[in-house]
Amino acid sequence: QSALTQPASVSGSPGQTITISCTGTSSDVGGYNYVSWYQQHPGKAPKLMIYDVSHRPSGLSSRFSGSKSGRTASLTISGLQAEDEADYYCSSFTSSTTCIFGTGTTVTVL
Amino acid sequence: QVQLVQSGAEVKKPGASVTVSCKTSGYSFTSHDINWVRQASGQGLEWMGWVNPDTGDAGQAQKFQGRVTMTRDTSISTAFMELRSLRAEDTAVYYCARNTRGGISEYDYWGQGTLVTVSS
Numbered sequence: 028q029s030a031l032t033q034p035a036s037v038s039g040s041p042g043q044t045i046t047i048s049c050t051g052t053s054s055d056v057g058g059y060n061y062v063s064w065y066q067q068h069p070g071k072a073p074k075l076m077i078y079d080v081s082h083r084p085s086g087l088s089s090r091f092s093g094s095k096s097g098r099t100a101s102l103t104i105s106g107l108q109a110e111d112e113a114d115y116y117c118s119s120f121t122s123s124t125t126c127i128f129g130t131g132t133t134v135t136v137l
Numbered sequence: 138q139v140q141l142v143q144s145g146a147e148v149k150k151p152g153a154s155v156t157v158s159c160k161t162s163g164y165s166f167t168s169h170d171i172n173w174v175r176q177a178s179g180q181g182l183e184w185m186g187w188v189n190p191d192t193g194d195a196g197q198a199q200k201f202q203g204r205v206t207m208t209r210d211t212s213i214s215t216a217f218m219e220l221r222s223l224r225a226e227d228t229a230v231y232y233c234a235r236n237t238r239g240g241i242s243e244y245d246y247w248g249q250g251t252l253v254t255v256s257s
Contacts, residue, residue, distance in 0.1 A: 063242075120242045
């Protein structure tokens, strides 16, 4: 089973809005509303940012939002800040009752 | 507060086995599955499998079947991941992660990671 497809990199200036896509198949992203997003800074463990496609964990900034259309999920970061510079991974539940991660996207704040 | 604390770094020779532990605290250990995810240097996240701390049931990604065992010890609120027949490609940081709720692959708390190096 191949990884979910994400752009390798996305960049934006402070204050701008960026969107990261995550494309899968009908057996994962397209079939379930169990898509999550993780932020990972260098040398650190991943951090849950979005779960169930569009829900934010308690205390997480509302600048982060998630959505899904068909086989593609998206993470949007509004009001981009320097601390948002990190790697981002999507993941999805699958029809095999397993988990599949995306290829990862490096966000650069210009 | 919820914490997952993993065992320290390991260096192993090809063909050997390694066991990584994940000691949990701050919540009911049997209420959330523990999953294992690894990440080779400069690479993405790779899901390995899960263990249900309540029942002991476990499942693995097809890639690791026959080579990995995931267990738990409820008396010490700790999960274990054993990987056998190690090869150089298994060199990675291994993470344990707690799922948000039963059977769903979404992870709200992670361990700090354990570096496993496989080298002759």
